[in-house]
Amino acid sequence: MSLALILGLAFWLGAWATNALVARHPFGRTPAGRIFVPVLFGITLLVLWEALVRAFAVPTVILPAPSAIAGKFAESTGLLWADFVQTVLKGALSGFVIGTGAAFLAAVACDRVPFLRDGLLPVGNFVAALPIVGLAPILVMWFGFGWQSKAAVVVAMVFFPMLINVVAGLGSAERMQRDLMATWGASYWQALWKLRLPAAMPFVFNGLKIAASLALIGAIVAEYFGSPVVGMGFRISTAVGVLNIELVWAEIAVAALAGSAFYGLIALAEKAVTFWHPSQRT
Amino acid sequence: MKDTGHADQPVIEAKGLNLVFQTADGPVQALKDVNLTIGAGEFVSFIGPSGCGKTTFLRAIAALETPTSGTLTVNGMSPDEARRKRAYGYVFQAAGLYPWRTISGNIRLPLEIMGFDRKAQEERVQRVLELVELKGFGKKFPWQLSGGMQQRASIARALAFDADILLMDEPFGALDEIVRDRLNEEVLKLWARTGKTIGFVTHSIPEAVYLSTKIVVMSPRPGRITDVIDSPLPQDRPLDIRDSREFIEIAHRVREGLRAGHHDE
Numbered sequence: 001m002s003l004a005l006i007l008g009l010a011f012w013l014g015a016w017a018t019n020a021l022v023a024r025h026p027f028g029r030t031p032a033g034r035i036f037v038p039v040l041f042g043i044t045l046l047v048l049w050e051a052l053v054r055a056f057a058v059p060t061v062i063l064p065a066p067s068a069i070a071g072k073f074a075e076s077t078g079l080l081w082a083d084f085v086q087t088v089l090k091g092a093l094s095g096f097v098i099g100t101g102a103a104f105l106a107a108v109a110c111d112r113v114p115f116l117r118d119g120l121l122p123v124g125n126f127v128a129a130l131p132i133v134g135l136a137p138i139l140v141m142w143f144g145f146g147w148q149s150k151a152a153v154v155v156a157m158v159f160f161p162m163l164i165n166v167v168a169g170l171g172s173a174e175r176m177q178r179d180l181m182a183t184w185g186a187s188y189w190q191a192l193w194k195l196r197l198p199a200a201m202p203f204v205f206n207g208l209k210i211a212a213s214l215a216l217i218g219a220i221v222a223e224y225f226g227s228p229v230v231g232m233g234f235r236i237s238t239a240v241g242v243l244n245i246e247l248v249w250a251e252i253a254v255a256a257l258a259g260s261a262f263y264g265l266i267a268l269a270e271k272a273v274t275f276w277h278p279s280q281r282t
Numbered sequence: 283m284k285d286t287g288h289a290d291q292p293v294i295e296a297k298g299l300n301l302v303f304q305t306a307d308g309p310v311q312a313l314k315d316v317n318l319t320i321g322a323g324e325f326v327s328f329i330g331p332s333g334c335g336k337t338t339f340l341r342a343i344a345a346l347e348t349p350t351s352g353t354l355t356v357n358g359m360s361p362d363e364a365r366r367k368r369a370y371g372y373v374f375q376a377a378g379l380y381p382w383r384t385i386s387g388n389i390r391l392p393l394e395i396m397g398f399d400r401k402a403q404e405e406r407v408q409r410v411l412e413l414v415e416l417k418g419f420g421k422k423f424p425w426q427l428s429g430g431m432q433q434r435a436s437i438a439r440a441l442a443f444d445a446d447i448l449l450m451d452e453p454f455g456a457l458d459e460i461v462r463d464r465l466n467e468e469v470l471k472l473w474a475r476t477g478k479t480i481g482f483v484t485h486s487i488p489e490a491v492y493l494s495t496k497i498v499v500m501s502p503r504p505g506r507i508t509d510v511i512d513s514p515l516p517q518d519r520p521l522d523i524r525d526s527r528e529f530i531e532i533a534h535r536v537r538e539g540l541r542a543g544h545h546d547e
């Protein structure tokens with residue numbers, strides 16, 4: 001057995017013991033303790049990964065060591081930043097905002113006009129079932145190689161999941177809560193604003209969380225079908241071609257970080273807005 | 283005093299009222315041939331076994347259910363017109379507070395909808411909070427209060443906008459005896475002071491007799507009225523009136539009416 005492997009296993013056992021201890025200790029129930037356990041767990045995985053790659057001399061093409069990926073990351077921050085701006089900020093985020101915003105308005109329209117709901121929702125389920133790999137090349141043809149076509153793919157991906165969630169949310173107010181509005185002689189818009197929208201918020205955030213992960217996938221994958229010489233999807237597909245695998249993994253790390261941050265922000269907003277919901281009460 | 287329409291005109295009038303629910307297991311006759319007249323300022327209790335249509339009748343008055351046949355008028359209008367004129371305060375069988383609003387926010391909600399100005403909203407919220415003894419709980423959220431406190435908050439919410447007709451569906455069902463006694467007294471005081479017309483559903487014979495000027499006894503399957511008792515008790519009713527001979531006689535008649543309804547089945 002190589003030294004790297006022994007050190008890796010030793011670290012693993014040490015971290016395991018520490019986590020078991022922290023979980024039993026009062027510190028484990030403080031906010032810091034709750035972060036400590038998963039962080040240590042993540043570090044352990046990285047150390048094991050490093051140890052295994054070194055011990056068995058895994059070829060870089062199959063799996064580079066975390067240290068090599070980190071090195072690549074550090075030396076190409078400029079490039080990674082440009083790709084991040086292109087794919088996440090321009091493609092994913094604008095598509096996310098346009099798609100979820102339009103879905104929200106469409107949901108209110110569906111709610112107001114039952115005929116729209118009966119027509120649009122079945123079509124929506126059908127479009128939602130279309131595979132993105134089929135849709136993306138067509139949208140690239142329509143909207144060009146720039147970020148606009150990526151945003152269009154994202155819009156197409158997030159629109160219907162969001163629409164379905166918001167429509168369900170608008171119907172989620174309890175009958176007694178709606179009857180109260182009726183006894184006060186509330187108008188449609190008053191009841192919408194003061195009852196049905198607040199009641200819909202848990203569903204709205206559910207839709208936003210689904211849309212957030214779809215948006216990132218959509219923006220990256222769409223670049224495989226044509227893009228300018230910048231962007232995370234473009235970089236991954238070209239770097240694989242020249243066996244620059246560390247760069248591929250560095251891009252994957254950026255995508256994971258961006259995705260987690262995006263999701264985390266939505267979860268924070270959710271906590272602030274739906275604090276009253278039984279699942280959020282502390 | 284508010285204008286309650288023409289003095290000789292009944293506030294609520296039901297003639298030959300039928301209401302049938304179409305359910306998956308076939309039609310359910312919730313109300314059958316209901317005739318009832320309620321004058322301005324009356325306090326009417328509805329009593330009867332579970333499922334006899336008390337809630338349904340109250341909901342029909344508030345235009346939340348539509349009768350299948352017969353006529354029902356409120357202040358001489360259709361119930362729906364009266365609803366749009368904000369003629370009712372309605373207290374449901376459960377509190378039904380909005381969990382994203384504080385207690386004050388919940389009580390303020392109908393006032394916002396009816397367009398009261400900010401200052402009037404604040405004053406009214408404070409006044410009704412005091413009335414139901416929830417002063418100091420305005421900033422709490424509904425789920426932070428006990429079930430009884432939530433129910434009192436929902437009563438405060440129905441009182442805040444001062445509708446002439448107050449419909450209450452077992453408002454005190456979930457409360458303990460002591461709080462119930464106190465709120466009964468409060469409701470009577472409120473009624474005497476404001477001259478509101480009150481429809482009140484209860485399962486408690488003493489509560490019905492203590493509060494009402496008119497007691498409507500109902501029986502189930504199909505839901506119908508079996509007896510209407512006009513109470514001879516005076517307007518002014520201390521709690522110990524419940525030990526008087528008159529009180530016990532009325533309670534007896536109500537109990538007989540309930541029992542007769544059971545025998546018909």
Ligand SMILES: Nc1ncnc2c1ncn2[C@@H]1O[C@H](COP(=O)(O)OP(=O)(O)OP(=O)(O)O)[C@@H](O)[C@H]1O
Pocket residue numbers: 303304305310311312331332333334335336337338339505
């Ligand atoms: N929305 C509805 N759909 C179908 N049937 C209904 C509906 N609401 C009430 N019913 C039926 O109508 C009948 C009367 O119900 P209602 O709620 O008026 O009774 P209740 O006298 O208020 O009873 P409780 O004392 O238990 O509250 C019952 O048989 C009930 O099952």
Ligand SMILES: [Mg+2]
Pocket residue numbers: 336337338375451
């Ligand atoms: Mg009932």
